[in-house]
Amino acid sequence: MRNPDRQQNPVITTISHFVDYLGIKALQSRHPAIRRLKRQQQGHSAHGNKVWRSSFVLMDYLTTYPPKASSRILDVGCGWGLTGIFLAQQYSANVTGIDIDPNVEPFLQLHASINKCSIVFQARGFETLTQADLSTYDSIIAADICFWDETVDPLYDLICRALKSGVKRILIADPGRPPFWSLCDQCVESLDAQIVTRRIYEPWKTEKFILIIEKP
Numbered sequence: 001m002r003n004p005d006r007q008q009n010p011v012i013t014t015i016s017h018f019v020d021y022l023g024i025k026a027l028q029s030r031h032p033a034i035r036r037l038k039r040q041q042q043g044h045s046a047h048g049n050k051v052w053r054s055s056f057v058l059m060d061y062l063t064t065y066p067p068k069a070s071s072r073i074l075d076v077g078c079g080w081g082l083t084g085i086f087l088a089q090q091y092s093a094n095v096t097g098i099d100i101d102p103n104v105e106p107f108l109q110l111h112a113s114i115n116k117c118s119i120v121f122q123a124r125g126f127e128t129l130t131q132a133d134l135s136t137y138d139s140i141i142a143a144d145i146c147f148w149d150e151t152v153d154p155l156y157d158l159i160c161r162a163l164k165s166g167v168k169r170i171l172i173a174d175p176g177r178p179p180f181w182s183l184c185d186q187c188v189e190s191l192d193a194q195i196v197t198r199r200i201y202e203p204w205k206t207e208k209f210i211l212i213i214e215k216p
């Protein structure tokens with residue numbers, strides 16, 4: 001038998017499946033557009049399967065310490081590219097995102113498109129970045145990129161190459177995994193780096209760490 005109440009007062013549920021943070025939209029894994037892209041792919045080789053929370057904390061940090069307008073910024077291990085998209089949209093930054101996994105690109109371009117900005121994507125490992133490549137950037141950002149022990153030394157080498165090339169600021173956000181602390185130890189000892197903790201309360205309450213290397 002039909003329920004007359006239900007017919008007269010249909011329940012309308014709006015399911016948005018995205019997070020709106022600091023003026024930037026991040027689609028969640030269950031968003032239909034994301035599900036469609038995931039169905040077209042085989043999967044991700046190195047965890048570029050969502051926007052990671054360290055990105056949100058890094059975005060928040062960047063609201064306090066923003067880049068100069070039109071800065072040239074490299075997002076290493078950019079995944080879906082949200083932090084770079086935030087910098088392009090809010091600070092007119094010229095952002096290049098690199099990721100070893102080419103499958104992240106459609107997700108990055110989708111986010112750039114819904115946030116009405118553009119960033120350049122290159123499918124490559126950060127190990128391949130030469131001093132000449134790095135000399136074209138003012139800053140490097142990265143979120144949740146230091147999760148394997150084998151990544152520590154190549155990342156430290158990248159930081160050293162970047163500083164030699166004239167990059168002025170390097171920011172690496174992380175939940176605090178052991179390889180990240182090994183990288184921090186090397187950078188504090190040899191490069192006068194600092195580490196700060198940063199907490200956000202939305203879209204989730206979470207606290208992460210940011211390795212900061214700055215040169216005058």
Ligand SMILES: C[S@@+](CC[C@H](N)C(=O)[O-])C[C@H]1O[C@@H](n2cnc3c(N)ncnc32)[C@H](O)[C@@H]1O
Pocket residue numbers: 045046047048049050051052053054055076077078079080081098099100101104124125126127142143144145
């Ligand atoms: C945990 S995800 C973080 C993605 C993004 N930064 C974020 O916060 O949402 C790590 C990303 O680093 C990429 N990656 C891993 N090793 C890399 C390498 N050697 N060079 C460039 N990207 C790499 C992965 O493909 C993945 O997209």
